[in-house]
Amino acid sequence: MPLVTNPILPGFNPDPSILRVENDYYIATSTFEWYPGVQIHHSKDLANWELVCRPLNRASLLDMRGAPDSCGVWAPCLSHDGSKFWLVYTNTKRLHGSFKDTPNYITWAEDIQGPWSEPVYVNSSGFDPSLFHDNEDGTKWFANMLWDHRGRPRNFAGICLQQYDPDLGKLVGPRKNIWEGTSLGITEGPHIYKRNGWYYILAAEGGTEWLHACSMARSRSIWGPYEAHPQNHILTSKDDPFVALQKAGHGDIVDTPEGRTYLVHLTGRPTGQQRRSILGRETAIQEVYWADDDWLYVKNGPTPSLHVDLPAARDDTKYWAEKRYTFENNLPSDFQWLRTPEPDRIFKVDNGLVLYGRESIGSWFEQALVARRQCHFSFDAETLVDYSPEDERQYAGLTAYYNQCSFYYLTVTAHSGGERELLLMKVSAPNHQAKLDSPATEPIPIPKEGRVKLAMSVRGEKLRFSYAMEHGDLKEIGPVLDASTLSDECAHDWGGSPFTGAFVGVACSDLNGLAREARFDYFLYRPVRHQSDRYGYLDDGGKIG
Structure with missing residues (x-):
């Protein structure tokens, strides 16, 4: 056999x-x-x-x-x-x-x-x-x-x-x-x-x-x-x-x-x-x-x-295959959202994935977050977002998410003057103190118009974000982050709830209550092969600086 x-x-x-x-x-x-x-x-x-x-x-x-x-x-x-x-x-x-x-x-x-x-x-x-x-x-x-x-x-x-x-x-x-x-x-x-x-x-x-x-x-x-x-x-x-x-x-x-x-x-x-x-x-x-x-x-x-x-x-062909989701008619079966039985209030699929800005990414009630499971120790993810925020209370982007106390989130947002910028959020919050850590990097100004490419690379315990305007080359943003915090063990050590798993996806919030839309053209998930060790798997390709 x-x-x-x-x-x-x-x-x-x-x-x-x-x-x-x-x-x-x-x-x-x-x-x-x-x-x-x-x-x-x-x-x-x-x-x-x-x-x-x-x-x-x-x-x-x-x-x-x-x-x-x-x-x-x-x-x-x-x-x-x-x-x-x-x-x-x-x-x-x-x-x-x-x-x-x-x-x-x-x-x-x-x-x-x-x-x-x-x-x-x-x-x-x-x-x-x-x-x-x-x-x-x-x-x-x-x-x-x-x-x-x-x-x-x-x-x-x-x-x-x-x-x-x-x-x-x-x-x-x-x-x-x-x-x-x-x-x-x-x-x-x-x-x-x-x-x-x-x-x-x-x-x-x-x-x-x-x-x-x-x-x-x-x-x-x-x-x-x-x-x-x-x-x-x-x-x-x-x-x-x-x-x-x-x-x-x-x-x-x-x-x-x-x-x-x-x-x-x-x-x-x-x-x-x-x-x-x-x-x-x-x-x-x-x-x-x-x-x-x-x-x-x-x-x-x-x-x-x-x-x-x-x-x-x-x-294992499907397991190792690159997946490019274009959201043409229906939400692909790999994706889920959080808690609500009323998905029409948080997203629609219309030749792209449109998220309606709702509550913060850490809400327990109604947040526009659509994601798929992380099924590989190493992978690349990428999306292209069209989003025009008015101020810092509107933000949308790419997230690596475990729960409200543990996530990374690269967002397109704006400062109070209305100029667009990128903000990398990092939350690692013991004892349910879901407080935004000091920004992982200073906000980066971007043009007021144009779609933005957001990407992340995960290699085992290392995670790195990058970005570009639609036709530009990706540039790294922020430091190398610890992907292992998106785990049951960290949730337990922090007094949290260690029962789920890491997801990667897109989200949108509008704390002004206007439900401003963010349109995601596609979502790419590319597995990276690895080699086994005594604990299961370690990665052997795609270095992160």
Whole structure:
């Protein structure tokens, strides 16, 4: 079988939920505050994946305006009961503090492309919900982690189970905490399976950072009691800080038609001495097997493997291809925006991408920011913007963005006299102090008329902006910046929300309330090849001065 290199979904694609319907595989991943919600990828062979839809695409299904960074859609579960697809998800409203406001919903569709039903509210007792279809008696069971705001003895209180009645559209019958997890704690992300008369729980434990793990337990009754796996954690990299795939955990399993079993799981690839995962939390895959003792084991595990035998080889042509987006009719599927279910208020596609200036780039409500995931450790990005600001409260340009506390932003703006200039913004803000650092460089005057080319080059941990008028040669602006600050690790160290990933895109703000338009002619994303090292990948081309 061909050897494929992990991850299979590079860039910000965490918390995978996988299923197979006949010969088609689907993976659903978390999107947090990025809209539309939930990424669903499709594959025929487990090696080659293509984004096919984001189902939470209207206000009745998802509205995240006002949601803090790294809230929104957490850990969806995609399943199929033989006749239709089911998607359960959390729309998290609060992250920090004792309370978690985590309403859980269910929606369904006969086709993966939809239309998806109006959502059914289920509960708010915890997050990371899943739906198990017991094909023997037709019952459906809803499971989620149980949050205890009192912290007695811990906030992560275990796995809560209750029957779901699809005809009544609500939970029915008794509710029970069926498994409190192992001593590693922080038990979440449950999936339930049935095999050979056993009910199995596969859960994430240890938190979604360096101690992350996939843990398993089983019982003859769905209500328990559950006994833990002999290894406790069937997959983890917590005991090997030098393995390439770190943070391994939060998984789900799938069988191939030939009877092989695979586990998809969350992972991160830290690089550099500071071990920062610039590409966020990604999705990897491992081959697993059922042993004679009816327990599941990871082949060559429990440490995750960088290279895995899959049914087919991977074609990396698309992954390494340069993409030039011209925004002719629709927003390309690679792009998302933040929080709002009303995209017509922030952009339109009309032979170019037109952004309407709204709130600041760090707003939690309505900002005109359209971006795509950073999926490579090294890349070049470029755009051409037509924008005529009146003063310093109107600005638009190119951004490398993690969240409101961590971004770089090269903007076309103006000073109070109305003359246009370029301003390079740098925000790295511990403890949610989203304060603009001292300008990375003095503002640069530019002609009052004419389109402006804005570009950035990222080579691993180094980032550099450049600019030119439309037909001029690019000139570097500002110092070499630290791209690794756009990472989960920095968000965590700064007291923030370490759950998303780096994006690159365009934005526009108009704090005068006039919604002044910025037109972007194209957006270029050019991957740069790299070589591997013990942590995953380092770059070998395109020096930054």
